[in-house]
Every structure is written in C-alpha cells, then in structure tokens.
Amino acid sequence: MMRKVQNLYKPLAIAVLSAGMLAGCATPPPKNSSDICQIFAEHRDWYHAAARVRDKWGVPIHVPMSIMYQESSFKHNAKPPMRWFLGFIPYGRASSAYGYSQAKTVTWDEYVKEADRFWASRDNFDDAIDFIGWFVDKSQRLNGVSKWDAYAQYLNYHEGWGGYKRGSYHKKAWLVSTAKRVDSRAKAYASQLKGCEEDLKRGWLWRLFFG
Template structure:
C-alpha cells in the first residue's frame, strides 16, 4: 500500500514539473524517443497530425528541429540600423515551425483552425503536416522525402518549381542535414513507437 502511494506521489510530482516546463525545448532533441517520452502531449499531437495528413512523424519533427530547435518563440535574427539600432527582423517567421504570417493565414483559412497559434506545438506540427500534404499535391513530392519536402518548405511551392535552391548551396546542405536527421529519427522511432503507444498505467507498472 505504501509503495503504491509513493508511486502516485512521484507521478503527481512529474506532472507538475512537466507542466512548469511546458514551453522549454526537450532536453535531448537528437533522440526522438526521448523527446516524446519527455513530452507525451507532443506524441499525441504528432499522431493526430499523422492521421490528419498522412505525413510520417519523423519528417516534420526533423524540419521543426532545423527551423526552431523546438523553441516555442523562435524568431529570425534582428536587422540593425547603423549596425547597432534594432530595426525589425529579417522575416516575420515565428514559432516552432517558423511559419511566415502569410502562409500561416492560408493554413488557418484552409483548415478553419482559427485558434491555432504558431507558438503551440500541436498547431505547429499540424501546420507542417498541412504544408507537406500540399507539397505532395502541388509538386508531387513524397511525404517521406525529407530532402525535397524541406526545399519546398524553405523556398515555397513556386520556388521549388523554379529550382531556386540550385543557387543556394548552403540550403542544399541544410536540406541534406534535415534528411539525415529524419532517417535517424525514423530508426529511433521504430524502436520505441510500441512503448510510446502504451497507456500511462502500463508504462508506470511495466515500463
């Protein structure tokens, strides 16, 4: 009986701690299993995105890692007037997905999710899923092709069609890193997905 009480107190404490760190980036962003073990709400959101858009979870997670390092309020660097006076930012991209205002507005209009916020993980990963789904429909890019999906994400659908990325070797290198990370995430997720899908009761008593 005493052991059960201790377990309950530990679980309650962990819930409080997790709630207090809700907007903090995951401690081990290079391991998707550890990310989702730390943030169970993110796992539920990722599965919802997968069900809604048919997008494999490891690809938008890799894109999000690249765009914001999982920081909820990530924003592009500031511009400076005369080299030292802050003068806006180089882009209006914001949040987990670094979504630009115009594209975010398109997402809200098309999905009807008017309460969606760019600094909310659930909304941000759903946005990436929506974008990837459109990349497939507009440019025929596989949802499993992290390299080409990222080039669409960065350059836009029209830019990808015009192959603007061919003049940006740095971007091609970034897209390759996104692809490599997606492959790693997929391998990791294959090892832990069954455990992640267990209910809290089974995980508490059976690991």
C-alpha cells in the same frame, strides 16, 4: 495617500506576476533533440500530437519533427534574428516567421483558413506540427514531392511551392546542404522511433503498473 499608491500598483503587480507564471509554464525545448525517443519520452504529449498529424495528413512523424528541429530547435517562441543598421540600430527582423514551425504570417493565415483551425497558435506545439503536416501534404499535391522525402520537402518549406517549382534552391548551396541535414536527421529519427514507438503508444495506466 499610501493606500491610493498601493491600489494604483496592484493591477500592475498582478499583470507582471501573471506574465511570469505564463512564461514559467512554457514548454521547454527537449534536453536531447538528437534522439526522437528521448524527445517524446520527455514530452509524451508531443508524440500523440505527431501521431495525429500522421493519421490526418499521411505524413510520417520523422519528417515534420526534423523540419521543426531545423526551424526552431523546438523553441515555442523562436523568431528570426533582429537586423541592425550600422551595427547598433535595430530595424526589424528578416521575416514574420515565428514559433515552433517558423511559419510566416501569410502562410500561417492560409493554413488557418484551409485547415479550418481559426484558434490555432504558432507557439503551440500541436498547432505547429499540424501546420507542417498540412504544408507537406500540399507540397505533394502541388509539386509531386513524396511525403517521405524530407530533403525535397524542406526545400519546398523554405522556398515555398512556387520557388521550389522554379528551382530557386539551385543557386543556394547553403540551403541544399541544410536540406541534406534535415533529410539525414529525419532518417535517424525514423530509425530511432522504430525502437520506442510501441512504448510511446501505451497509456499512463499501463506504464504505471508495467513501465
């Protein structure tokens, strides 16, 4: 009887252990998100992913990084807060936004199809920053917004291309303030990156002998 019980719980134990291991492997947010050099020094693979997005979509690194900071604080599994009825009955989240980029399901599906990235995941940094690069590129094509204009790009990102074109943000003072913060952070990131990008470009072998 004891052996049957053990056999019954063995798959459950393995599943729990596997889930714990996967959670432990999740990339933690940077310790200092206000300094892009420290972000990339801590997660050097993030720099290479951001550089690929720059080369692919023509998007300067500091713009998608600032948008991502605003959306998720670099948390891989970020979600909108739960809504509560009468203060204690949960009835769903405000939207389907999820992951590093807080991409909504409908927009993510559009990206997956247009960019031919059917394997992409919203909780993967490389995929999420590629999504933002795609969005910024499309904002330029549809609404004529410069890829270097973090302020207007964030308004597109939040309101959608149609909402931005209609000027929906004009009635949202809080959103305009947030977009200004995104722009200010992007400019700070750009300035910081000038001082460390040459080092970030160097491979591990160079750093091993000369770093």
